[in-house]
Structure formats: C-alpha cells, structure tokens
Amino acid sequence: MVQPLLCVFPYYIAPGGFGARGSGLRGFILPRLTAARRNCYNTVTTANHAEELMNITELRYLVAIMKWGSVSAAAKQLYAAQPNVSKALKNLEEEYGLRIFERSSTGMIPTEQGKRFIRQAQRVLQQVDELKQEAHQQRSCAELRVVLTHATYASYAAVDFLQQAARSEQLRVHIRESGAIEALDFVLRQGYHIALLRYAAEDEDYYLRYCQRHGLRQEPIMEFSYLLLTSQDSPLARRQVRELDELNDYIEVLHGDTHLPGEESTVSRWQVNPNRRIHVYERCSQFSILQNLPTAYMWSSPMPQRALEQYHLALHNCPAQKQQMRDVLVYPEREPLQPEEQLFVQLLHKQADATIKDSGWKKI
Template sequence: MNITELRYLVAIMECGSVSAAAKRLYAAQPNVSKALKNLEEEYHLRIFERSSTGMIPTEQGRHFIEQAERVLREVDRLDRSVQEEQERCAELRVMIPHATYASYAAVDYLEQAASIERLHIHIREGGSMEALDHVLRQGYHLALLRYAVEDDEHYTHYCARRGLKMEPIMDFEYSLLTNRDGPLARKAIRDLSELDKYMEILHDDFQLPGEEGGDGVRWHVNPERRIHVYERCSQFSILQRLPTAYMWASPMPRRALEQYHLVLKKCPAQRQQMRDVLVYPDKGRLRPEEQAFVDLLHKEAASTVK
C-alpha cells in the first residue's frame, strides 16, 4: 500500500468508476485499476462491487475507504505543516571557490531570504577537493568546484561514482587582476617571465586531484615572490595597497572591480582553461532554498561573463 493507491481508491468512490477517477487525477486508467487490485489482494477483501451503474463500495470496502480518507487527511496536514515550516526556516550549506560572482550570489540569496523567520546558512570558501569532502562527509548541500578543463574527466568519474550530480556554471580563462593605477595595468604580458619582478597573490588552499600537499597550480612562475592568502578580503586589500601585486582571477562583476579600484586583463601568456561546476547529491529535486541559490548563481555567472 502507498499513498497514491489510497488517493486512487478515494477517487474511484467519489467518481463512481475507474475511468472517471483516472481522468480526474490525470492518471493512466491501467494504473488506477492496478492500484485497486493491489489493495484488494493485500488486505484480502473486496472493496467495490462492479455494476452497470458504476462502482459500489461493499460494507467492508466502505469502512476501508473511510480509514483511507483519515490517513490522507493526516498526510495532507503533514504536508502543509512541513511546507509552513519550510517557509519559516531556511537551511543551506554551500561551498564555493574564491570567486567574487559566487559570493555575490550568496549575498543575493541572503537578501532574498532575509524575511524568513529562522535562517541557518553556512557559506564556506575553499578548493575543489575540500568542497567535495564537505558535500560527501560533512552534510553540505551544494559545492561549486573549480578545476582545469583538462581535469574534467577525473572529476566527472569521481562524482559519478559517488552519486553526485554535476551542473555546469562557467568556462573561462584566468585573467590578470591588478591595481588599476599599477604598472601591470598598462603592460601587455607576452611571456610569464616578465612577471618575475612583481608580487603574486595566490590562494593556498587550491589543490589539484591526486596531489599530496602544495598548491598544485600549474602556471605560477615565480616561487620567490608570492603572497599566500586564504580569503578574498585580504587579496583585495593587498591589491589596493600594493600596485606591483597581481593575481590570476576568474571573471569578476564590474561593480567589484569599481569598488576595489582594480582591472582585469586578458594575458596572452596565460591561457589556462578553467571550469566551474556545481555538484550536489543526486536525490531528486532540490529543496526550495537550494534551487533559489542555484538560480542566483547562474544569474550572477551570466551577468559576469557578458
């Protein structure tokens, strides 16, 4: 027995026939007939008598249907209660890379959810391997992975084996991010060695698949002049105060560049192809708060790469 079978049963009684019940519920008639047969066999009773005027419940059938109606009322009450609770409380745990557009999407979601009575939101930044661990072992709902396109096969197989769904967000090439008034803002970099005298900022929690320690980034060129940071506020402060500093960055919203007085430049010497992919457990439909964040993430990504 399941709830759908009980709904079919009550509809048969109210409509007087299997065909009319199927039409009301937008169900296939064979499915409604099979549900009735299943219930009669499971409980060893005859629920309806078939007549030329329609389906007439037996005495046992009438009592059974009354009980089914009580069960359905309780189920509907539970559904309403859960829905009302969801409207009062939002819970969301998200892992994102050090990507400004993703953090903007998170703030957009918080603005959208501000009127909800109870909020339990966790937004954490980190590398792809850490993000996968949080989704698989620490109860996070969503993770935005960032990896080199050449590693796509590794991540695709990894996620498939662990029941994670992948949703593409953005493909891009890293650009050079620097102070708008700094020397690099006016300089075309044709060879990465030209950056040796400048200070590179990098996130120290970026790790490629299979790496044992180290940042694992393939295109850094000057190990003697680096600043390691672990969150984006530090990087923006350094870029504002240190005109000779730079970092490799994904596309950024224009309003962020204006706010921090930065410029994002294409660099012919650095053509690393990158990919941002959202992953989450493949368990059917996303919850409303998860879907809301995903929609905002797509919106921010689309407006950023215009």
C-alpha cells in the same frame, strides 16, 4: 476529481488529513480491525471508501466529547455541526464494535474500553499535530548549505539569495568558501547540499571520475581563461604582460587550496617565480592585499564590474596565460534539489551570465 485516500500504517488518514515522508507514526492499533482494513495497509484507496475508514477529524470529535462532556458542547467548541459529531461517534462505535461512551443525564461518560481507545487517539493526534508543525516550519524556513569556489559572481549570487530568503520566518544558511577537493568532502561527508568547484580543464577527467564514483551530478556554470587582476594603481595596470617571466619581480597572491591530492601546493603550472608568493584562503583578504600592495597580482576569473570598482581593481588579458578553467556545480544525483537550492542555482546562473556578458567570455 476523486481525491485519493491516504493510508498510513497502521492507521488511516482520510482526505483533508496530512501526509509526511518519514513520519514515523507507529503503534496505534485499534481493536477489532477488520480484514478489509488489514488488507489496506500500504495501499492507496479512493474516496469511495471514505465512509468505511476512520479519519483524523473523527478522532478530534471523540477527544472533544470526552473533554467537554457532551456532543453538543464538543460541537460548539469545534465549530462543527452537532449531527456530524454524533454521526462520527456512532460510526466509530459501530465500526469497532465497542461502546465508547455511556449516555447519562449528566453527560457522556467514557467506558473502560472507551478510555483506552481515546488515550490511543490522543497519542495519534499529538503526533499528527507535531508533524503539521514540523511541515509548517519547513515551509517557512529557508535552508541552504553551499560550498563556493573563490568567485565573486558566486558570492553575489549568495547575496541575491539572502535578499529573497530574508522574508522567510526562519533562515538557516551556511555559505563556505573552499577549494574543489575540500568542497567535495563537505558535500559527501559534512552535510552540505551543493558545491561550486573550480578546476583546470586538464584536470577534468579526475573530477569527472570522482563525481561518477560518488554519485554526484555535475552542472557546468562557466569556462574561462585566467585574467590578470591588479590594483588600478599597479604598474601592471598600465601595460600589457605578454610573457609570464615579466611577472617575476612582482608578488603573486594565490589561493592556497587549489592543488590536487598528491600534488605539491608549491608547484606552479605557469612558470612564474615561486619565491615571491602570498597564499591566502579568503577573497576579501586577497582584495585588500591587491588594493594596498601595488606590486601584487593574482590570476582571476571574470569579475562583475561593480566589484572591480568597489575594490579599486583592474582585470587585464594576458596572452601568455592560456590556462583554461571551469566552474562546475555538483550535488548528489539521487537527491532532488529543494526549492531553496533551485533558487540559488538559478541566481548563480544569472550572475555568471551577467559576468560573462560584461567580460566578453563564454559559458560552457
């Protein structure tokens, strides 16, 4: 199979070189650039032209000859065949019509033109090496910036990701919990890559329009009705709540960042006593309150059974609670997900599916 030859303005890299998006290499202009090579800018040439184009290996040979003083010494240091090094030097001198070195009994001495040529070659090689190093670091670095709704299965997916990413040489992970509106702001303005939103089904039109207007793709994860979450020692754990007003004497623990713009955070859509509430913004605090306050409860999505056991909690159906909720993943439509992000999304679906299976609820 013929390998394509990558041409990068304003110099050329033959097969076996490198390529990087947004490399920013500029300013290397060789003397006596031929018309054919000027016409090659921003084009892809086949390997049939490789003999006509300078490649990075030739530049390395050239710099090594200057450093070590002879073709034979350069070949030895580079573990290259001496004829290949000699041929590379000859090709460069013929192609650009200049004499790079003077041959003498004491070795190879660069001419004035040769010195200028080699200085430019050294600058290019330095940039090439920096790009290679950066590309290696990117390959060996697991990077993820994600905003999650207050969902236990999502935090489990994040832990699953970290267990796999821990094998990487570098780890740059930012995991934040927030409400849907704040999560959208983190994706659009604060450099986060993906967000898991939770919103009521009746608010879906608002979020659909918002995401379409801002170029965000939506990926459904879960649909559910809220369940009643309490301590296993709560009086509510021993009976079924059929009407919401049965909860008026209990304390509701709720997320403090779930309302829409312009909507009062104190408004209750479910007609439960608004005078007995605790607003908390972090899941572990909520679980601690439920564990230690038997009269407290909160509305929750389905949870993994191991989390319920860990925090000594119980989930109950409540026939009066008919609020349909949706968990939806969003990310910029024009930017493909990176491998680490794809892995996280796969793990998120896996945890959501397992949680739904345990609880008997359904996926969208």
